[in-house]
Amino acid sequence: KSLYRTCLRSVEILRPGNDRDDADFAEREEAQLRMFDDVDSTGDGKGTGTAGSLSAFSPPVDRANELESRAEYYAEWTRENFAQEMDCLATEPWREDDVARYLHFLRVGEERRRWVLKDYGFDDPFGDVFDPDRVDSFETRATKFLEHSYGSRGWLLAHEIAEAEHEQNGEPCIFDDDDDFLFEGPAGSARK
Numbered sequence: 006k007s008l009y010r011t012c013l014r015s016v017e018i019l020r021p022g023n024d025r026d027d028a029d030f031a032e033r034e035e036a037q038l039r040m041f042d043d044v045d046s047t048g049d050g051k052g053t054g055t056a057g058s059l060s061a062f063s064p065p066v067d068r069a070n071e072l073e074s075r076a077e078y079y080a081e082w083t084r085e086n087f088a089q090e091m092d093c094l095a096t097e098p099w100r101e102d103d104v105a106r107y108l109h110f111l112r113v114g115e116e117r118r119r120w121v122l123k124d125y126g127f128d129d130p131f132g133d134v135f136d137p138d139r140v141d142s143f144e145t146r147a148t149k150f151l152e153h154s155y156g157s158r159g160w161l162l163a164h165e166i167a168e169a170e171h172e173q174n175g176e177p178c179i180f181d182d183d184d185d186f187l188f189e190g191p192a193g194s195a196r197k
Contacts, residue, residue, distance in 0.1 A: 008111060011131045012083040012118050018127055020076040022068070025126035034066045079121060086114070098154050101163055104147045111140055 040063075093107035115135045122129045155162055161169065 008114055008118075008135065009083070009087050011134050012087075012114065013080065014131060015118050015122055015129075016076050016080045016083065018122065018130070019079060019125060020072060022072045023126055026068075026072065030066055030068050030071075037063065037065060086110075098158070099147070099151060101151055101155075104144075104151060108140065108144055108147075112137075 090106070090110045093103050093110070096103060119129055119132070152162065154160075
């Protein structure tokens with residue numbers, strides 16, 4: 006919930022625009038004026054009709070509409086992504102890949118939120134809201150829960166399956182004799 010609220014608050018920061026947006030709008034409005042001046046300067050109504058990359062068929066700059074459209078795009082994108090992925094842990098029992106997917110969306114969601122604000126030239130007042138230590142703590146607790154849950158059902162975790170397959174084939178397991186390798190999470194989240 007916290008990341009979702011932070012993403013929606015970030016969208017509200019985008020909504021009114023900033024100095025960078027104003028400069029972009031002014032540049033495009035000036036280019037449109039030059040385009041129309043080029044058309045009229047020939048006197049025969051056949052001028053070049055172009056100024057930079059604008060065509061004579063470009064709609065006029067509508068600052069309010071463009072800013073509102075941008076904000077609504079990111080608000081809808083946030084709602085859709087959270088609605089699609091909020092069920093990661095809704096199943097019983099949890100599976101390794103569900104936990105890994107949930108953790109991935111948390112981390113990538115925050116990364117993308119920061120990138121969008123930076124890309125549009127906005128400061129991020131929520132930069133310290135996301136707590137990676139809290140996510141790491143959840144990952145540790147979820148891993149212990151999965152180990153217990155899988156063990157009580159007689160299921161094997163992904164790294165246990167890999168170890169068993171290597172043992173069956175008589176191959177050395179990548180998990181053996183590697184003191185630097187610590188498995189601390191769901192499938193795909195091993196750390197060195």
